[in-house]
Amino acid sequence: MAATVSLALSVLLAAQPAAPASQPEGPAPAPAADTASVPAPSSARPPEPRWRGTGLLATAGVLGGIGFGANLGRVIAASRLCQNLSYDNETQSVAGFDQCAFGSAALGILAPIGLLSNTAAFAFAAGGGSMRGRWAAHRTAFGGERQQNAGLQIGLGAGIMTAGIVTYIGVRIASFADVLGFSTCNERSPIIDMAGGDLGGPEVVEGNVPEFRQCMGRRMSGYLAGIGIGQAMGVVGVGLLTHGAAYNRNLKLMRYITHNQLRLQPTLTFNYAGLTLSGRF
Secondary structure (H helix, E strand, O other): OHHHHHHHHHHHHHHOOOOOOOOOOOOOOOOOOOHHHOOOHHHHOOOOOOOOOHHHHHHHHHHHHHHHHHHHHHHHHHHOOOOOOEEEOOOOEEEOHHHHHHOOHHHHHHHHHHHHHHHHHHHHHHHHHHHHHHHHHHHHHHOOOOOOOHHHHHHHHHHHHHHHHHHHHHHHHHHHHOHHHHHHHHHHOOOOOOOOOOOOOHHHHHHHHHHHHHHHHHHHHHHHHHHHHHHHHHHHHHHHHHHHHHHHHHHHHHHHHHHHOOEEEEEEOOOOEEEEEEOOO
16 A cells, blocks of 8 residues: 555656746846857948038038138238327327227127137037048048058147147237237337326327337237137147047057957847847957
């Protein structure tokens, strides 16, 4: 009897389905990539960038041209600003001084146009240069185009941009300290008593007026020219710098992808969905 019960239990247990193995929590691991199915380098090629930065660079050129024209107009207006300066013998005073010292409407209108145009051109040149560099790197890596000298572009661009910013800031500070040339010119050829001293009489003041007029024209136009040149150099420099940096960075990345035949592809199974990175390491 005991033997019969033992045999029945053995048969019953053998007929039971095996308990499923414990599964770790979370999604099932991705299936192992088959290295034999790694695609050729051409299949690992990333798509060509959609945007070349041409529009941004063209916009930067237009805005830079507007800013340069505005600054050039300021230089011309400043060179003619004190032409009507003269000495009035009846009142024994200098006529036309207010316009000479405080500027004209042209300078007041052109100043913000030049500054805002060049500031916007600086931003567009940076964005356009970066896009163009990425596109050019793809053409070099996969299109067979000649490799560009990215180091030269980076060094030259950084130098021009730094020189432009330093020039702009330096000229701004100097022109502010010199009141756009008035302090220096009035010290050399005094026509206005700024320290409570004796100017030497009406004859001396009248003789100083032509020299003061020429001095103001040269110094004021020189300061404004330096400001405009500094702004233009900044726009050109940042375009070269961002183009070279983006080209160098993306060319290294694309060549690494090609050399190692890396490929990122979607993977979908019954119990897993994700991305699979395959390649040679």
